[in-house]
């Protein structure tokens with residue numbers, strides 16, 4: 664073995680010894696990196712799904728905050744909401760239930776007087792939660808109990824089978840019995856606020 668051949672052999676062996684593990688390591692790193700990229704991709708997809716879910720939650724919360732932002736008037740531990748929209752008596756009752764309450768029920772005349780005096784708009788009618796769907800038998804929709812006082816406006820309260828739903832009349836807000844399909848504003852009540 665001459666020197667030149669020996670040197671070439673040594674060079675090729677050492678190159679092989681040095682480079683083989685390096686190449687092997689690089690390949691395993693690439694495989695690892697691919698694996699990690701795959702994991703990151705999965706994590707990003709999961710985060711994206713969570714963000715979409717959060718966006719949906721916040722959108723739902725935003726809706727509820729809008730509901731909570733309604734102006735409620737507090738009186739004697741109960742809260743009252745004077746609607747701005749107009750609708751028929753049945754839809755009004757349903758809207759109040761959706762707000763977590765019911766169409767206003769007056770347990771005594773002082774409550775009726777107080778809530779009528781706080782109306783934000785005086786020259787409009789407001790539905791209240793009283794009806795005589797069984798003619799002449801006025802019951803509160805909240806608990807189906809019979810009303811025990813009747814501050815009717817003169818000449819109202821016995822208008823017959825076409826006038827079965829009760830409203831505060833504009834002005835003095837005495838009670839009147841109107842056809843239920845008419846579109847008026849309404850007052851909701853909640854027990855806890």
Ligand SMILES: [Ca+2]
Pocket residue numbers: 795798799821822823824825826827828840
């Ligand atoms: Ca009636």
